[in-house]
Amino acid sequence: MLPEPLKPLEDLARNLCWYWNEPTKELFRAMDPALWEATGQDPRKLLSRIDARRLTALAADARFTRKVEQARRDLEDYLTGDRWYQRFAAENEGAPERIAYFSAEFGVAEVLPQYSGGLGILAGDHLKAASDSGIPIIGVGLFYQHGYFRQSLDAQGWQQERYPMLAPLDLPLTLLRDADDQPVTVEVPLRQETYRAQIWVANVGRVPLLLLDSIVDGNSDAAKAVTDRLYGGGVDHRLAQEVLLGIGGVRALRAYCRITGEPSPTVYHANEGHAGFLGLERIREYMNDGIDVDTAVERTRAGSLFTTHTPVPAGIDRFPRDLVADQFRNFGPLPLDRIMAFGTEDYVGGDRGVFNMAVLGFRLGQRANGVSELHGEVSRQMFQGLWPSFDVSEVPIGSVTNGVHHRTWIHPDLLELLATPTSDSDTVIDGYDWSGLDRVDDTTIWSLKQRMRGGLVRMARERLAASLKARGLSGNSEWVERALDPNILTFGFARRAASYKRLTLMLRDPERLKRLLNDPERPIQIVIAGKAHPADNIGKGLIQEMVRFADAADVRERLVFLPDYDMSLARPLYPGCDVWINNPLRPQEACGTSGMKAAMNGAANLSVRDGWWDEWYDPKFGWEIPSVENVASADQRDAQEAAALYDIIENEIVPRFYTRDANGLPTAWIAMIRDIMSGLTPKILASRMVREYTETMYLPTARSSAKMTEAGAAAETAAWKQRIRTAWPQVNVSRVEGLDAGSRALGSELSLNAVVRLGELTPDDVEVQMVLGMVDDDDELHEIVIHPALAGDRVDGGVRYSAVIPLESAGSVGVTCRVVPKRDGLATIAEMGLATVSTD
Numbered sequence: 001m002l003p004e005p006l007k008p009l010e011d012l013a014r015n016l017c018w019y020w021n022e023p024t025k026e027l028f029r030a031m032d033p034a035l036w037e038a039t040g041q042d043p044r045k046l047l048s049r050i051d052a053r054r055l056t057a058l059a060a061d062a063r064f065t066r067k068v069e070q071a072r073r074d075l076e077d078y079l080t081g082d083r084w085y086q087r088f089a090a091e092n093e094g095a096p097e098r099i100a101y102f103s104a105e106f107g108v109a110e111v112l113p114q115y116s117g118g119l120g121i122l123a124g125d126h127l128k129a130a131s132d133s134g135i136p137i138i139g140v141g142l143f144y145q146h147g148y149f150r151q152s153l154d155a156q157g158w159q160q161e162r163y164p165m166l167a168p169l170d171l172p173l174t175l176l177r178d179a180d181d182q183p184v185t186v187e188v189p190l191r192q193e194t195y196r197a198q199i200w201v202a203n204v205g206r207v208p209l210l211l212l213d214s215i216v217d218g219n220s221d222a223a224k225a226v227t228d229r230l231y232g233g234g235v236d237h238r239l240a241q242e243v244l245l246g247i248g249g250v251r252a253l254r255a256y257c258r259i260t261g262e263p264s265p266t267v268y269h270a271n272e273g274h275a276g277f278l279g280l281e282r283i284r285e286y287m288n289d290g291i292d293v294d295t296a297v298e299r300t301r302a303g304s305l306f307t308t309h310t311p312v313p314a315g316i317d318r319f320p321r322d323l324v325a326d327q328f329r330n331f332g333p334l335p336l337d338r339i340m341a342f343g344t345e346d347y348v349g350g351d352r353g354v355f356n357m358a359v360l361g362f363r364l365g366q367r368a369n370g371v372s373e374l375h376g377e378v379s380r381q382m383f384q385g386l387w388p389s390f391d392v393s394e395v396p397i398g399s400v401t402n403g404v405h406h407r408t409w410i411h412p413d414l415l416e417l418l419a420t421p422t423s424d425s426d427t428v429i430d431g432y433d434w435s436g437l438d439r440v441d442d443t444t445i446w447s448l449k450q451r452m453r454g455g456l457v458r459m460a461r462e463r464l465a466a467s468l469k470a471r472g473l474s475g476n477s478e479w480v481e482r483a484l485d486p487n488i489l490t491f492g493f494a495r496r497a498a499s500y501k502r503l504t505l506m507l508r509d510p511e512r513l514k515r516l517l518n519d520p521e522r523p524i525q526i527v528i529a530g531k532a533h534p535a536d537n538i539g540k541g542l543i544q545e546m547v548r549f550a551d552a553a554d555v556r557e558r559l560v561f562l563p564d565y566d567m568s569l570a571r572p573l574y575p576g577c578d579v580w581i582n583n584p585l586r587p588q589e590a591c592g593t594s595g596m597k598a599a600m601n602g603a604a605n606l607s608v609r610d611g612w613w614d615e616w617y618d619p620k621f622g623w624e625i626p627s628v629e630n631v632a633s634a635d636q637r638d639a640q641e642a643a644a645l646y647d648i649i650e651n652e653i654v655p656r657f658y659t660r661d662a663n664g665l666p667t668a669w670i671a672m673i674r675d676i677m678s679g680l681t682p683k684i685l686a687s688r689m690v691r692e693y694t695e696t697m698y699l700p701t702a703r704s705s706a707k708m709t710e711a712g713a714a715a716e717t718a719a720w721k722q723r724i725r726t727a728w729p730q731v732n733v734s735r736v737e738g739l740d741a742g743s744r745a746l747g748s749e750l751s752l753n754a755v756v757r758l759g760e761l762t763p764d765d766v767e768v769q770m771v772l773g774m775v776d777d778d779d780e781l782h783e784i785v786i787h788p789a790l791a792g793d794r795v796d797g798g799v800r801y802s803a804v805i806p807l808e809s810a811g812s813v814g815v816t817c818r819v820v821p822k823r824d825g826l827a828t829i830a831e832m833g834l835a836t837v838s839t840d
Contacts, residue, residue: 002047003059008072011041016172017078019109019204020128020407022415023089024071031058039569042111044172044651058441079206083134084687088694095694096702098257100265101126102140102249102275103240105148105230106211108204110567113147114211116230117496117531118593119309121567122371123271125405125593129686131205132407132430133163135694138265140249140275142241143168143200143211151531151564155471157547159532159540159563163229168213173200176210176252178259185216188244191327195223197244199252207678210256212248231533239319242357243327246277250285253743267701269693270306270365273317273357279304279364280331280339287333294718296334297364300823302714303705305697307398308358311378311590312500318354347385362386362397366827367697369398371591374614377486378587387837391773391784396828399605401612402591403689406430406681409597411452411575417444418677427678430687435678442670443663449578449602449673454486456576460527463562463569483557484525489657491606491649492598493579494529494565497539500588503530504542506581507549508642514651516560516649522658524649525558526581527573529565570594575601578669579622582607583645585637586627587614596684602673606648616683620675623648700827707825710766717825720765721832724821730759731766733817733838734798750805754789754817754838757798763791767822767829768801775814789817 002009018024029036032050039045058064089095107115107124115121123139130137146163151242154160168175176184176199185196196216202209214226225233226240257264258750270276278823279300286296310316321340328339342363343355350356362368362383370376377401380392387395407415420433427435437445440474448503461480468474484490497503506513506526516524526548532539543561550561562569574580580598582589582605599605605622607613617624626644631637682688708714738752752770768789773781785808789801809812817838820829 003055005059005065006055006068007625008068009043009047012068012071012075013047014172014174015079015203016108016112017075017128017131018043020405021074021076021078021113022412022543023067024038027067027071029062040111044111045170045604057072083132084691085134085136085694088691092699094699094706095704096265096267096698097136097263099135099137099267099269099698100140100249100253100272100278101130101137101269102245102278103271104141104245104274106139106141106209107567108209109172112202112231112446113166113566114144115567116148118591119272122309122402122591122593125403125408126271126690127207127209128405128408129403129690131207132405133633133687133690133694134206135698137207138253138262139204139207140245141209142209142227142230142245142254143173144227144230145213145215146232148230149531149534152470153467153474153543153547153561153563153587155550157544159543161534163232168200171202173202173211175199176201176256176259184255184259186212186248186255187192187215188248188251189327189331190223190226190240190243191224193220195219197227197248197252198695199255201256201547207537208256210249210252212244212252214244220270226302230286235319235323235354238317239323239327242274242317243277245277246279247281250278250281250614261579266303266705267698268304269698270304270361272307273361276343276357276360276364279360280328280334280342283364284331284334292715292718293333293335293338294722295715297338298714298718298721299705299708301366302708302795303365303701304365304608305367305369305701306361307369307371307400308379309371309375309590310358310359311370311375311382311588313382317357318351319357321353321355324355345385347388348775350385358383358531359386366831367398367701368396369400370695371399372401372615373399373611374587374611375399375590387830387833389567389833389837390830391781393784394828394830396830398456400689400692401615402593402596403684403686404596404600405594405686405721406600407570409574410600411455412447413448413451414575414601417448427682429685430680434682435674436676442665442667445602445670445673446665450486452575453490453578454576454602455572456490456527457486459569459576460484460560460562463564464560467563479553479557483560484527488558489522489524489579489654491526491579491581492528492603494528494570494573495582495592495594497530497532497543498536499538499542500585502583502585502638503528504545505583505638505642506645507545508638509646510549512557512646516646516654517555519654522654523558524654527560527562529569529573530564531565555689558800570597574598574603577603578657579604579606581645582610582613583625583641583781584608584610585609586629598685599676604653604672604676606645606653612684616680618679620672621677621680623652647651655799704825704827713825717823720823721821724761724765724832724834727760728821728834728836730757731819731836732757733760733819733836735798736817736838738815748807748814750813751802751806752789752815753800753802753816754803755796755798755800756817756819758819763799764819766819769818769820770803770805770819771816772805775816781814781816 103123105115105120110246127139149161152160185198197212200211215224282300283296343360370379379397380395418432418436445686465480468477547561550559574597580595580603586608591609595605608627609626626655628637628640653658735755768786773784787803787805792800
């Protein structure tokens with residue numbers, strides 16, 4: 001029990017916004033610095049273990065209690081004061097009151113280890129940035145009893161996994177209870193049984209995060225095992241987790257809103273396909289209220305959006321159809337055949353024997369996006385089969401490029417240099433002036449970078465010593481105290497050890513790498529970390545190859561592999577690096593936010609132009625590793641790209657870092673740090689990301705959802721779509737005049753006419769378009785431009801449409817006539833996937 005003057009510390013520890021609030025963190029640290037470190041910097045554990053005499057002394061310390069009261073007031077202001085969203089909602093009619101954000105993992109803080117890597121860290125940053133901006137999100141996920149695995153290495157460098165038990169009561173979680181103080185549970189179907197899941201709530205600033213837990217008395221062993229570990233088990237286990245996340249998650253939302261009085265969400269955001277089943281539950285809810293299935297689908301789709309993070313087909317969850325059918329056989333009143341159709345790959349090249357979770361996400365989400373501009377392009381190509389009558393550029397998958405939460409990832413001393421709460425500069429965003437280093441002298445900047453690098457070196461030595469001890473190799477470890485050097489050019493490489501990320505590309509020419517590491521005058525050093533999925537023996541082999549190289553006596557002081565990559569390792573790693581390496585096989589990196597976190601700390605990127613780096617690359621921010629995508633041999637491609645990597649390091653990066661002025665300062669390098677902070681960091685902020693989601697995705701989704709709740713709107717839309725689908729085979733373009741466009745002069749005009757037979761449809765049901773584009777060698781159109789045609793008189797059983805089109809580019813121009821469904825409320829012309837094209 002805390003003394004009365006210290007009571008606010010309980011609330012401060014209960015809300016995870018202490019994690020990105022440096023003054024509050026310092027308050028806890030000051031209570032007992034040694035215990036703070038011993039408890040893993042967890043304020044709840046600190047308060048439960050601190051000596052009572054120390055609490056008495058702190059309660060009598062007027063200066064400390066004033067800081068406690070100030071922190072309490074700051075938290076209250078943070079939770080209740082107006083933020084960006086309050087202004088946005090006031091200016092935009094129909095802004096959503098609540099948004100549900102579903103994700104299989106959330107990386108909010110290391111004290112809540114419910115994440116494996118980039119997807120979870122992104123989801124955690126999404127919640128934190130939404131909280132900072134006042135965006136009314138509710139997070140929905142699962143509570144995994146063992147979290148993700150903890151990684152260690154054996155003597156041979158092979159990855160070992162262990163799964164420590166997590167006790168929810170020891171974590172910053174509160175069990176959701178009803179008015180009678182009883183735990184709230186929801187029922188969830190698991191194949192041939194129904195089980196219960198309880199709901200833990202984490203406070204992420206303003207954002208409640210609901211985590212479902214199936215370890216409940218009365219459940220079968222199979223049911224309890226559903227939430228045992230993140231991404232563990234086989235396909236049955238994965239399906240059971242995704243059913244709990246989607247179906248159970250919606251039911252948990254309903255219980256939470258009923259108990260707290262919060263408004264029910266009108267926007268549902270599925271972060272990856274893991275959460276796709278939430279759409280089935282929402283359809284079922286509507287049908288239980290007496291709404292027919294087609295109308296229920298329209299209402300569900302209108303309020304749903306789907307974000308894909310997967311740039312390769314192999315990364316998509318695809319379940320055997322029989323397994324899915326068995327799971328949902330009794331999911332009435334939603335018919336099983338409709339459920340199965342939502343996830344069927346019924347397109348050219350698809351596998352009809354599987355149920356595709358990404359396809360489910362696209363079919364039940366009216367809006368969808370990738371996580372960088374390039375990933376949006378890749379996704380449109382991957383999933384064009386769902387919209388076969390449309391050009392790749394028209395596939396309705398947009399993009400919102402990921403961002404990272406600056407108050408989590410920027411070194412606090414660097415952030416302090418940028419804090420200018422009174423500045424009205426146009427570079428001030430979220431209370432920080434990102435061009436603030438322009439006012440800071442070179443010596444200060446370089447001294448800070450040296451301290452940040454020193455922090456990385458201390459952390460790396462501690463972890464390296466612990467790893468050697470765990471591997472049974474500590475008998476000859478005196479060299480660890482010489483490992484790394486805070487004055488040497490430092491590279492970082494840390495990510496999941498998937499094959500396409502090419503962890504070992506830098507080992508392609510080991511002798512050349514050794515020369516770079518051990519140069520007597522201008523050496524480099526590299527800090528490496530990463531985990532392989534427990535079932536990925538290829539990834540484990542890559543880690544072993546890297547560890548064996550790092551173990552060698554002639555490199556071990558300059559290249560280290562640090563096991564158990566997590567947030568506690570990452571936070572000092574990014575600030576301590578001068579250059580961040582990323583060398584995936586382009587375009588297989590959806591975004592790659594680790595490079596953003598490094599850049600946010602003034603590090604240059606040395607990366608293949610993939611993910612976000614393709615979008616925002618600039619020589620002022622780092623270097624491009626050329627991607628040799630036209631080489632048939634993978635081995636040859638690796639050889640050429642590795643050679644380019646070495647060349648850039650040796651001939652460009654090393655000279656810039658080690659060229660010093662009369663005061664010993666690398667002025668050109670410091671100038672690059674300034675450019676990165678002022679020119680790049682504002683783009684990669686998670687606040688930019690969540691506000692872009694709000695403006696381009698959440699607001700239109702909320703408006704669509706509201707429209708579908710108007711009397712009869714959803715039923716009318718469903719009936720109209722059914723009428724269109726039934727009558728569409730009758731639609732054809734019977735005659736076109738003016739299609740012999742050929743090569744026309746710039747500025748000339750095309751006069752086009754077409755006769756379109758609509759069958760049972762009317763001109764109000766369709767839009768007739770003249771589609772222009774450049775013609776390639778295969779007679780395909782590219783860079784298309786659409787010109788709506790105007791309806792005229794009836795002729796030959798059809799309607800004559802015409803358009804006069806100015807040519808805005810010279811060369812060989814192709815033209816086709818296309819008919820598509822048209823109705824207010826369709827998000828895009830491709831929404832229904834229907835189009836009839838002239839055959840002339």
